[in-house]
Amino acid sequence: xxxxxxxxxxxxxxxxxxxxxxxxxxxxxxxxxxxxxxxxxxxxxxxxxxxxxxxxxxxxxxxxxxxxxxxxxxxxxxxxxxxxxxxxxxxxxxxxxxxxxxxxxxxxxxxxxxxxxxxxxxxxxxxxxxxxxxxxxxxxxxxxxxxxxxxxxxxxxxxxxxxxxxxxxxxxxxxxxxxxxxxxxxxxxxxxxxxxxxxxxxxxxxxxxxxxxxxxxxxxxxxxxxxxxxxxxxxxxxxxxxxxxxxxxxxxxxxxxxxxxxxxxxxxxxxxxxxxxxxxxxxxxxxxxxxxxxx
Ligand code: NAD
Numbered sequence: 152x153x154x155x156x157x158x159x160x161x162x163x164x165x166x167x168x169x170x171x172x173x174x175x176x177x178x179x180x181x182x183x184x185x186x187x188x189x190x191x192x193x194x195x196x197x198x199x200x201x202x203x204x205x206x207x208x209x210x211x212x213x214x215x216x217x218x219x220x221x222x223x224x225x226x227x228x229x230x231x232x233x234x235x236x237x238x239x240x241x242x243x244x245x246x247x248x249x250x251x252x253x254x255x256x257x258x259x260x261x262x263x264x265x266x267x268x269x270x271x272x273x274x275x276x277x278x279x280x281x282x283x284x285x286x287x288x289x290x291x292x293x294x295x296x297x298x299x300x301x302x303x304x305x306x307x308x309x310x311x312x313x314x315x316x317x318x319x320x321x322x323x324x325x326x327x328x329x330x331x332x333x334x335x336x337x338x339x340x341x342x343x344x345x346x347x348x349x350x351x352x353x354x355x356x357x358x359x360x361x362x363x364x365x366x367x368x369x370x371x372x373x374x375x376x377x378x379x380x381x382x383x384x385x386x387x388x389x390x391x392x393x394x395x396x397x398x399x400x401x402x403x404x405x406x407x408x409x410x411x412x413x414x415x416x417x418x419x420x421x422x423x424x425x426x427x428x429x430x431x432x433x434x435x436x437x438x439x440x441x442x443x444x445x446x
Pocket of ligand 1: 294318319320323324342348364382385423
């Protein structure tokens with residue numbers, strides 16, 4: 152069997168960003184509207200600082216306004232909620248995201264529920280998750296949305312395919328399973344208590360992993376010809392002591408068995424930010440009663 156085709160998330164995300172930038176320009180020229188994104192960071196977590204910087208840079212490249220806030224690690228929950236409330240009330244801010252993880256003394260659920268659902272561009276608010284469950288409206292969580300876009304570029308018809316999702320987090324696994332269900336796949340969700348995971352994986356036409364376990368999924372877990380999306384981002388030390396990023400899937404083994412696979416890095420990751428920018432554009436249109444462009 153020949154090697155799997157690489158699903159190039161970098162390239163697909165770059166195309167999406169180009170479209171979002173063009174639509175942002177149209178919005179400005181036709182309606183005088185400039186989408187505004189506020190990414191809120193509490194503390195100095197190094198990975199979060201990189202994520203926030205990327206989001207700011209890409210938002211600016213789209214021609215969007217940046218209202219990001221960087222808050223001290225001692226910021227209290229009450230102070231953070233006050234800032235969220237101010238951003239909610241600012242009509243120039245169309246999208247708000249609060250970077251996770253938050254310090255342990257701040258309840259992430261309370262913070263998410265206090266973001267105006269119309270501005271919740273992460274799609275984490277109960278209102279948006281409820282809309283996802285119902286199958287219409289609402290802002291869709293970015294990583295699952297990006298996964299669906301990658302799948303659609305790979306497989307023209309998802310109808311009836313067996314999709315196995317590894318991981319049941321609120322931000323990836325659960326919303327992704329809903330999107331796969333809406334796309335008429337037959338979905339199995341697995342988690343840390345699942346029995347005989349390799350056997351379940353071997354039944355997957357579409358295998359998507361979001362568990363955060365470096366290279367757990369081996370080649371012999373994969374059905375020949377399956378499509379594999381690897382959401383996991385894990386740090387690994389190589390034999391010569393270098394730090395590298397790897398996914399949840401043993402890439403070298405899986406590429407010999409699957410028909411298409413995402414690399415880590417350069418697969419799902421770039422799609423997450425591109426979808427965040429798309430959500431900000433959509434939120435801006437919806438808040439201003441302007442038709443949402445076809446993307
Ligand atoms: P999480 O820790 O909230 O959830 C992990 C899930 O995996 C849990 O539901 C757990 O039950 C399940 N799990 C853990 N070990 C398992 C095992 N051995 N077998 C089966 N299931 C198992 O994680 P998360 O926030 O959903 O993130 C998961 C991974 O995806 C992480 O590596 C994270 O860095 C990555 N991630 C990547 C992106 C991206 O843009 N590419 C976005 C979000 C998360």
